[in-house]
C-alpha cells in the first residue's frame with residue numbers, strides 16, 4: 001500500500017504542484033490519477049519513487065517511510081513506464097527489457113531468458129526481441145516499456161500516461177493487455193491519464209485532482225460516476241456519466257426469453273411457415289449463433305425458394321453475460337426488433353432480452369449506486 005500523509009510539493013519558482021495530499025493507494029489495485037493539465041498528477045507519481053522529493057509530509061510504501069530508504073533500493077521495487085516508452089534506441093528490444101535485471105547483477109543469460117519470458121507475457125513474438133525500438137510500432141514499443149518495467153518483478157508499477165501516444169484502437173488493446181496481466185500479477189499500480197474513459201476502464205479507484213494540486217475525490221469508478229463530490233468532478237466526468245456507469249456492470253442479471261429463429265439456409269417459405277409472423281426475424285447459423293435480423297422488406301426481396309441468409313440482414317452481435325449493460329443497450333438500440341441476442345460462452349443463442357428489460361436493470365443499477373450503498377469495484381468486460 002502507498003500512503004500519502006499531508007504531502008505538499010512546491011517548486012522553487014513558487015508553484016504549488018501538490019497540496020496537502022492525504023490518501024492511500026491500496027495494494028494490488030490500480031489507482032488512476034486524473035485531472036486537467038498541470039494539476040499535480042506526475043509530481044504525485046514521481047514522489048513515490050523519489051524522483052521528486054516532497055516539501056513536507058510523508059509517504060509510506062508497505063509501512064516503510066520512503067525517506068528512510070535509499071533511492072536506488074526503493075526504485076528496485078518500483079517499475080516505471082512513461083509515454084513513448086523511453087526505450088534506449090541503440091539497444092535491442094531484449095536488451096532493453098533486460099536492463100534492470102542486468103543492473104541487479106543477474107548475469108547475462110538469466111537476464112536475457114527473463115527478458116524473453118516477458119516479451120511473450122506482453123504479447124510480442126520472440127523475433128521482436130532482436131529488433132531495435134525504431135523497428136517497432138508505437139503500440140509495440142509501449143508493450144516493451146511495460147515488459148521492461150516488469151522485468152525485476154517489482155511489486156509497484158508507476159505508469160505516466162503510458163498509452164497516451166497511440167491511436168484509440170491500439171490503446172484499447174493495450175488497456176486489455178494491462179487488465180489481463182494485472183489479473184495474474186496483482187501489482188500496486190499508480191496510473192496517470194488525461195482520459196476519463198481510460199480511467200473508468202482501468203481503475204479500481206480513480207483520484208480526481210484539480211488545479212493547485214488538490215485531490216478532490218478518490219473513489220471506485222462507479223461511486224465517482226454516481227456520486228461526484230462536487231461540480232468540478234461532475235464536469236470533469238462529462239455529461240455521459242450515466243452511460244459510463246452502465247459500462248461498469250454486466251448484463252448477467254437481465255432476464256432473457258426464448259425466441260423462434262430461422263436458420264440461414266432455411267428458405268423464405270419455410271421460414272414464414274415456421275414463424276408465422278410478419279416482423280424482423282432472427283437468423284442463426286447451423287450451430288445456432290445469431291447472424292442478424294431479417295426485416296420484412298428484406299424478406300420480400302427474396303423468392304420463396306431462396307435461403308433467408310441471402311437477405312440483407314441487420315447484424316446482431318451476440319451479447320454474453322460478461323458484456324456490459326452499455327454494450328447490451330447499444331445492441332438494443334441498433335436492433336430493428338428492439339431485442340438483444342444473448343449467447344453462451346460458445347456464441348450460441350440462449351434467448352433474447354428486450355430494451356425494457358435492459359432499461360429496468362439500468363434503472364436499478366443507477367438507483368443502487370446513487371443511494372450510497374457500497375459499490376463493487378469490478379467492471380464489465
Ligand SMILES: Nc1ncnc2c1ncn2[C@@H]1O[C@H](COP(=O)(O)OP(=O)(O)OP(=O)(O)O)[C@@H](O)[C@H]1O
Pocket residue numbers: 011012013015016017035036037038039040041042043044194
Ligand atoms: N521542476 C519543476 N519546476 C517548477 N514547476 C514545476 C516543475 N515540475 C512541475 N511543475 C509545475 O507543477 C505543476 C504540476 O505539474 P505536474 O507535471 O505534476 O502536472 P500534471 O497534472 O502531471 O500535468 P500534465 O497532465 O500536463 O502532465 C504544474 O504547474 C507544473 O508546471
